[in-house]
Amino acid sequence: MKFLELFGRLKSVVIGMIHVKALPGSPLGRLTMSQIVEEACREADVYREAGVDGLIVENMHDVPYTFHVGPEVCACMTAVCVAVRRACPSLPLGVQILSSANRQALAVALASGLDFVRAEGFVFSHVADEGLLNACAGDLLRYRRQIGAEHVQIFTDIKKKHSAHALTSDVTTEDTARAAQFFLSDGLILTGAATGDPADPRQLRDVSRAVKIPVLIGSGVTLDNVDRYLDASGWIIGSHFKVGGHWADAVDPDKVKRFMEKIRHLRK
Numbered sequence: 001m002k003f004l005e006l007f008g009r010l011k012s013v014v015i016g017m018i019h020v021k022a023l024p025g026s027p028l029g030r031l032t033m034s035q036i037v038e039e040a041c042r043e044a045d046v047y048r049e050a051g052v053d054g055l056i057v058e059n060m061h062d063v064p065y066t067f068h069v070g071p072e073v074c075a076c077m078t079a080v081c082v083a084v085r086r087a088c089p090s091l092p093l094g095v096q097i098l099s100s101a102n103r104q105a106l107a108v109a110l111a112s113g114l115d116f117v118r119a120e121g122f123v124f125s126h127v128a129d130e131g132l133l134n135a136c137a138g139d140l141l142r143y144r145r146q147i148g149a150e151h152v153q154i155f156t157d158i159k160k161k162h163s164a165h166a167l168t169s170d171v172t173t174e175d176t177a178r179a180a181q182f183f184l185s186d187g188l189i190l191t192g193a194a195t196g197d198p199a200d201p202r203q204l205r206d207v208s209r210a211v212k213i214p215v216l217i218g219s220g221v222t223l224d225n226v227d228r229y230l231d232a233s234g235w236i237i238g239s240h241f242k243v244g245g246h247w248a249d250a251v252d253p254d255k256v257k258r259f260m261e262k263i264r265h266l267r268k
């Protein structure tokens with residue numbers, strides 16, 4: 001299994017989130033690229049020293065998000081990802097580009113030597129806070145082959161957070177997971193309704209039974225509740241690792257170390 005080859009384990013993989021500072025051209029962009037790269041690498045060093053299993057780089061500070069992601073975003077994210085790869089040459093690394101810029105993320109991953117991307121809107125339509133988001137699996141996997149990036153794994157959100165799901169209210173989470181598996185997703189991501197909100201452990205149980213590909217938790221995992229998600233293939237953690245538990249603040253080295261100490265104990 002590609003997930004096992006990448007992370008060396010099938011359960012309890014810890015993936016730390018690097019929330020890249022607002023990029024040039026975005027409404028909140030204030031820093032130079034050298035400052036943005038320096039901060040991303042500083043966070044990568046904190047995570048690496050604490051012993052996380054992987055990292056994902058995301059442009060979450062680029063609010064408000066748009067479906068019309070410009071070439072400057074791809075260029076800037078490539079610069080950041082190349083620097084993080086150099087800082088962590090042996091750590092599995094991924095990238096997500098908001099909003100739902102999944103083809104752009106694949107291109108950045110290929111150019112930067114990364115291992116995976118996180119993709120939203122893989123199957124079924126969503127009414128997101130950015131607008132209507134349609135499924136992309138067919139086009140995305142064809143694009144991956146076209147550019148020679150088939151070694152880059154695609155982990156896909158199920159029932160995207162920050163979205164209304166009235167259009168697909170008759171489609172269960174398990175049905176959505178099965179559809180993503182059928183459309184060749186490399187792994188599924190379950191989340192709560194918004195950034196930092198915990199996922200439903202019952203959904204983890206039900207989806208894990210419904211599919212045969214890795215199932216990760218993509219929001220709301222903390223030191224106090226991680227025991228509820230031990231059956232997950234992995235956890236993507238951002239907010240809990242930040243000062244005050246808020247995604248936009250700096251990574252807290254002590255919080256990351258305490259979490260990893262607990263995980264190492266649970267893995268014994």
